[in-house]
Amino acid sequence: MAPKPSQPYASVPQNESGSRESEEFELQSINSLDFEIPQESHIEEDVVNEDTQPKSNMRMAFMNMANSILGAGIIGQPYAFKETGVVGGIVVLILLTWLIDWTLRLIVINASLAHTRSYQDTVMYCFGKYGRGLLLFAISSFAYGGCMAFCVIIGDTIPHVLKAFIPHSITHSAALSWLFHRNTITVLFTTCISYPLSLNRDISKLAKASGFALVGMLIIVIITVIRGHFVDPSLKAKLTIQEWTLNINVFQGISVISFALVCHHNTLFIYQSLERATIAKFSKLTHVACLVSMVCCFVMGVSGVLNFGGNTKGNILNNFKSDDNWINIARFCFGLNMLTTFPLEIFVVRDVLKDIVLAGHSDVGSTGSTAHLELSSKQHFFITTVLVVTSMSVSLFTCNLGIILELIGSTSASLMAYIIPPMCYLKLKWDSIDYKTMNKSEKRSFILQTVLPTVGCAIFGFLVMVISSYMSIYNSLHDKSNGHCVAD
Template identity: 35%
Template structure:
């Protein structure tokens, strides 16, 4: 279930929404792109190198724009009105099962990332409460994840109809923009106080392919493309192209601004969750953590609705009973919580989701459907670009997935970054020897 213009709609059943203007469609599309994935874009710059990272981010934006238009063109050629029906019409039941698996994995892994982020961000928010110290239970990420699951995400996910959550669509976007403003402010005020790492401004780094996975996760919005297209007052390909260009272009500008602001502040120290880099006594960053934590808690149930709907369509092919609905929901939420309790490296989770599910949904499937429906050879005319996208998508998927699985973790979650002690020294606050802080974090 995805929130569009205050309404909750089901992409797996392709329900038609009320007709709206181009401006309304653009707002809905931007809101579907700009989400929690933006928090990992500074980490993507760290993986790829800032200059190459910006180039790759722009490239992913252009591919996203092109593949969304291509998706609708494929729907027009096949006479279908949803991603699922397009793939099933083109590749039959095997194609439907592959798409269903990807549509399950993408929100499922996203929910794991939401829990990890909640544990990372909210613990530092609680640490600002008087009387809550590092040894307090509210500073324990496992307890915070369990608490947020039991009090918020599980009860909200158990709703069969969550129309009330549709009201947070605009609020979520406002909170995201607030986080962007905070990142820009801290880039100007905190960045000059942190010594750049060696090779911080190198053109390229070896982990660029993994960075593409994170960027793909941030930009994926194909799940509701048909729904927004059908919501247009005049759903023509030219109008859709205009909506897509405006929406993806605006999202690209916002994403690039956040990625550059975050990376230039912390350079090589940038974590998968950018809020892990800010100091605990930074009140502005604490407000940003609160905004982001609230945003992902309200987004989690929407992702859970999608995974549950996929399970329902594949296994049951009917509406779930109350008992089945509750059992499947509890199972999904429990699995996500267990994984997030056992693993806390957000950057790796974003890379995995980007390579495993987002890349085929953006690069491969739309292009494959168009090639199957379009006349002519795959290497001729307008079929050439989709062919190249399939090749690029397979390369990014295989290389990125392999690199993510074999490379060791490099996270330092829950640890105060060493430069915070140095900054406090300069401010005349609590000061610890820098060597002690570095040693405590295992840094040389």
């Protein structure tokens, strides 16, 4: 067991009598969306925030957070609702949004309680190097898997847009037709747009690109919802009773929805980029970002599965024909969205690799923290290049987005969002009390408000991880079709 922290809570202002006000972050109840957070509470500036770093206002931070949430997962929502059932999907989406909102804020609160600079340092403080290693694996695989998914989407969207709006004589000419092939477009757009953006060291500089991506996402949702009513009936199929209510593949649907909502690996990056960051301020940001994301997922998921029924694919845009010009506009916007979201994920994977590369540095403290160290220019360039090239390479061999979203959502997302944050919170709270000396009322309150919610969340995450991973792999091995690609 790790030693108890000498200062278990974030510093707070002194009152007029000079005594320190107690600031404890307790769960009010299992149905509560908020902690008891004083409006001006904040994580110590010398621990998490560094005033020398460039800062984002609330609007910029919202763009980065919402863009990180509303990435590739948005177009997988109709498929998720088919897997869960329409009624089951609505219930699951609401519950997962609440859970994601809670665990996002837990990450910042845990960093305050442990006096650490990053998510991985918090886990290191709580569970040692093995816990930290597990988190690093989850973060890197989630972000890296997201990069693969983004490149798959670029290949599924941009080529059809170009072929629709560029004369046939050019796109099918003997000399130039190769330029409009799926793999060629994937390589060109990723290396010419996403790669330069990925070389940025400062996440706040991506706010404008994130704002552009969010506008594009709104266009995608509107066009897809409206256009779905006018597609050829041959592209549709009736929903079964299970697909209307609660489907047997509910855990796979949970994984896809989780992938769409989880952005825990970016949480402290976004928090640290805030001007005059406080936990109360970050909570408001989280509530708004999660609510907006839930609404977008709901609209896209319900409309998509009702329009295409049993034929709904892992990428809802692939349900439409390649010559549908309205959908090609949506494909174009989504392709550009992926090009600008891709750097956010590269930023995260690179930060994880930084921990590994600089782990043996003489300036690294006993906690293993490398948050104050930076990669050299050569290291930064080399790691970024390798990450971009390798993740892009996977997309050249598949267009099955559904299996990618399911596996990442069931493993990495479950660890990052449902298992590790509540377990860290429970560990930190347990280390800050003396359970043996507590009276019955205090023990009962601790169990109901802290133990049951955190352990319950972790058990849920474990079940999603095991059951969904097994079902996804089993179904993938028995699916011999290429039914996830764009309709002809």
